[in-house]
Amino acid sequence: MNEYDVIIIGGGSTGTAVARDCAMRGLKTLMLERDDIASATVGTCAGMISSGLKYMEEPDIVDMCSQEVVYFKRIAQNIIMKNPILTPMLEMSDLSSGGNFAEEYSKRAASRDVPPVLFLTPEDSLKIEPKINPELIASMYFEEYFIDPFRLCILQALDARRRGADIRTYCEVTEMKKTSGNMIEVAFFNRLTAQKELVTAKVVVNAGGPWADKIAGLLNARLEIRLNKGAHVILDRRVVNVGIIAKAVDGRMIYLFPHENTALLGTTALDSWEDPDTLVASYDEIEYLLKSIEWVVPSIRQARIIRTMEGARPLVAQWKIPEGKVTRGYQVVDHAPDGIDGLLSFTGGKLVMCRHMAESVTDMVCKKLGKDIKCTTHIEPLPGNEASVDVLALAAQYNISRHAVERLRARRGTELGKVLELTREHPEWLSTICACEPVIEAEIRYAIREEFPQTLNDLRRRVRLGTGPCQGTLCTFKAAGILADELGLSGEQFQLEILDYLSERWKGKRPPMRGEQLSQEEVVQGIYACVANLDRSDAHYEPKPWEEAS
Ligand SMILES: Cc1cc2nc3c(=O)[nH]c(=O)nc-3n(C[C@H](O)[C@H](O)[C@H](O)COP(=O)(O)OP(=O)(O)OC[C@H]3O[C@@H](n4cnc5c(N)ncnc54)[C@H](O)[C@@H]3O)c2cc1C
Structure with a gap:
């Protein structure tokens, strides 16, 4: 059984920030996310890294957020x-x-x-x-400043991985127990292989956002949010x-x-x-x-x-006051006084605070491990954010629109050079796959190779595929082909990937559907029925391995 210094549960803004901090301090780190990176709350937020002025009654938080903005400008300038x-x-x-x-x-x-x-x-x-x-x-x-929440999370996860952390997506923590050696044994279900795996750690950080109470409950620890x-x-x-x-x-x-x-x-x-x-x-x-x-x-x-x-929002559990009066700060709950030494849980917090939250909890982790290593997450830039990028020069060099290069820069910073490099051997990969954003084929291939997406939905979070005005009408089919090519998917899997993606998009499209948007949706359905053959009688949803197992 693999043994870690620290296991982090949850791969949102908080969990990825903690994984990065722990890895940077040299801890043997594992992060477990039951879905994809940034697939939950953080993906539904506005990305505003405000100075916290909405919460003027909490001057300490306003100051902390203002300081975090300064740090983000240093470590994440391109996003x-x-x-x-x-x-x-x-x-x-x-x-x-x-x-x-x-x-x-x-x-x-x-x-x-x-x-x-x-x-x-x-x-x-x-x-x-x-x-x-x-x-x-x-x-x-x-x-005010804004940050791309998807890119922030993926860059934090990539940085953690490059510094030695194990970052596992599609791994759902299902059980935890204390061992006789005062470790915490964590059982998780690997959704990609449909296998259960066991690991242990001295400390577990619960960064489960709105699910943090359920996660704490696996060790019979009480957490209110x-x-x-x-x-x-x-x-x-x-x-x-x-x-x-x-x-x-x-x-x-x-x-x-x-x-x-x-x-x-x-x-x-x-x-x-x-x-x-x-x-x-x-x-x-x-x-x-x-x-x-x-x-x-x-x-x-x-x-x-x-x-x-x-x-x-997984707010701190302050009751009998209007939600607007509830602190926008965060707490790290150490469950040791309840007899569960080694479990630390977050409540509250915001995207803008994720680095700060990670620093606080990693200080506590280090203390529990008897280590004294200083935090440097506010100093060292995230991948691709070491320098600014000359968009005009690159657009001229690769004969590609400035708009497309600017969008690439805003997602990848200096790493966009690696994307454009791919087009030297494959000039056809300069073609635009998602016209709304725009996204070129080389970026999709690069993201599949370097950023561990498993599905089209994951790819959406990496490159903003299908998030523009047409909501994937024109790019889904092409992107699914690229994904199938890179991951070696069969024709059937290719088609099911599209179905999966469209049904995921449907969840957000269905509630507001009215007026002209209805006609737009008819076009989408028509295209996918006719071009992708998705209405054929034998097209059926194939259960994923984990669904078969359950
Ligand atoms: C509408 C809205 C707007 C917002 N706007 C802003 C804003 O503009 N600026 C700002 O700073 N903040 C904003 N916030 C707040 C911010 O989004 C959240 O505070 C923050 O994103 C929470 O991140 P997280 O990582 O803690 O949670 P999450 O992103 O929810 O991550 C928790 C992760 O834990 C995983 N998980 C759960 N159970 C398990 C398990 N058993 N095993 C493995 N993994 C598990 C989940 O899949 C999930 O990915 C907004 C929030 C909302 C709802």
């Missing part, structure tokens, strides 16, 4: 974007609440390399964003030039951000007791968001909703 944001004010009362925010934001602006908050006249506001309601009385202008679900609506175009933050119908703040070639409208925040595995956006959530943003962007309903996504 970060700075977005301008307008907060249009339609009533006098909006002006007074804006003042507090502006003061707090501006105090920390210089250290984060952003300008202080500016108050703009209606005329200037409309010049920046002509789509906003012309009846505004003023607006606040400021800038306050699940809070949130929906995003994704629109088929960049509805606005800049981000918009506005008051919702109930006075909460919501946002509309241009995101790649789409726009992201979010989010709701509702206490939830649903199974986090089966969350979908409700009609009410979608209408709440549309109705709220309609006041400031009256033309919002002209855009098509291409999909929704829903995730559950």
